[in-house]
Amino acid sequence: MTTHSLPSSVLVVGASRGIGLELVRQYRDEGVRVTATARDTTGLQALTALGAQALRIDVAKTASVSGLAWQIDGEAFDLVVVNAGVYGPRLRTLDTPGDLDFDQVMHTNVLGPMRVIPQLLDALAPGARVVFLSSVMASIGGRQQSTGWLYAASKAALNSVMKDVSLALADRATCIAVHPGWVQTAMGGPQAPLSVEESVTSLRSTFARLGPSDNGRFLNHDGTPQPW
Ligand code: NDP
Numbered sequence: 181m182t183t184h185s186l187p188s189s190v191l192v193v194g195a196s197r198g199i200g201l202e203l204v205r206q207y208r209d210e211g212v213r214v215t216a217t218a219r220d221t222t223g224l225q226a227l228t229a230l231g232a233q234a235l236r237i238d239v240a241k242t243a244s245v246s247g248l249a250w251q252i253d254g255e256a257f258d259l260v261v262v263n264a265g266v267y268g269p270r271l272r273t274l275d276t277p278g279d280l281d282f283d284q285v286m287h288t289n290v291l292g293p294m295r296v297i298p299q300l301l302d303a304l305a306p307g308a309r310v311v312f313l314s315s316v317m318a319s320i321g322g323r324q325q326s327t328g329w330l331y332a333a334s335k336a337a338l339n340s341v342m343k344d345v346s347l348a349l350a351d352r353a354t355c356i357a358v359h360p361g362w363v364q365t366a367m368g369g370p371q372a373p374l375s376v377e378e379s380v381t382s383l384r385s386t387f388a389r390l391g392p393s394d395n396g397r398f399l400n401h402d403g404t405p406q407p408w
Contacts, residue, residue: 185388187259189305191252192216193296194239194264195232196223198365199313202380203261204232215255217264219244239264239292240284248299256305259387262293263313267367268334273326282330289334293341304353309390311383312342314357314398314406322407339398339408346396354390357398358383359406374401 190207194200195216204216208230216227217237227234235251238244268285271277277285293312304310317328318335328335339357346355360383361374368374379401386403398406 186210186212187257187309187387189213189255189257190215190259190261191255191257191300191303192232192261192263193237194218194262194292196220196226198367199360199363199376199380199383200261200263201226201230202376203263203383204230206377206380206384208232215252215257237296239296240287242295245292245295245299248296249302252300252303255303257300257303258305258308260300260304260308260310261313261387262296262311264292265289265313265367267331269330271329273329275329277330285330285334286337289331290337290341293338293345297345304349306352307392308353309387310345310349310353310355311387312338312345312355312357314338314342314359316359316362316400316406318357318359318398319407342398343396350395354392354395356390356394356396357406358386359398359400361401 190212192200192203195204196218204214207214214232216232217235218224219238224234266288269281315335317332318339342355342357360379362368362372363374363376363379364372382401400406
């Protein structure tokens with residue numbers, strides 16, 4: 181994938197709805213070959229209806245992800261978007277998360293990407309871009325108010341995962357973490373300022389401009405730097 185170009189083959193992990201599904205829709209509208217994952221039949225049907233190759237993956241379960249490399253054998257993705265995420269319970273800061281809430285959020289947002297990436301190593305085209313959907317709430321140095329709590333901790337941990345992946349794959353891929361904006365999805369809610377179409381249009385423009393010098397960066401959807 182050259183700078184300012186469309187990718188030719190995209191993988192979106194966690195694409196049943198929201199930002200993930202809109203990424204599939206917009207890339208498909210431009211004729212890009214898209215493989216995308218969902219964890220239930222409804223999600224798989226939504227992806228198939230858009231003309232994507234649909235794979236069933238629950239990123240929170242090791243056994244579900246373990247067959248991914250086999251399922252994508254022979255693919256050469258030049259863009260991978262690791263999008264699956266959950267907010268978890270709407271806790272206030274200093275509320276103690278329940279054990280199951282902690283497990284769900286961490287298994288999805290942190291361990292999910294740690295399960296997915298090793299499955300992709302033989303399916304990355306040379307110079308591939310690998311994007312992790314993070315959040316402004318992950319930012320520690322730039323944090324002005326305490327919001328997010330468990331979710332914020334999970335996305336900060338995801339940023340650490342992204343950084344390590346960026347170092348491990350530096351000779352073959354460009355990896356970033358990206359904040360999509362505050363977006364009108366089930367997670368973002370109806371009061372969010374950005375429509376999902378606006379966020380994804382901006383994200384795609386940023387993905388198209390990524391180059392090796394961006395490896396390991398934390399960016400906003402519009403490509404501006406996000407403080408760590
Ligand atoms: P949604 O809640 O609308 O969608 C979340 C997606 O993640 C769904 O497709 C969901 O699938 C999938 N998912 C959740 N858990 C799993 C799992 N265990 N295995 C596979 N897929 C899973 O969220 P958004 O589209 O808003 O968010 C997309 C990403 O952007 C997330 O990582 C989120 O944290 C991040 N983000 C969003 C912001 C916003 O304002 N919306 C702001 C900052 C970051 P299913 O339908 O099966 O549940």
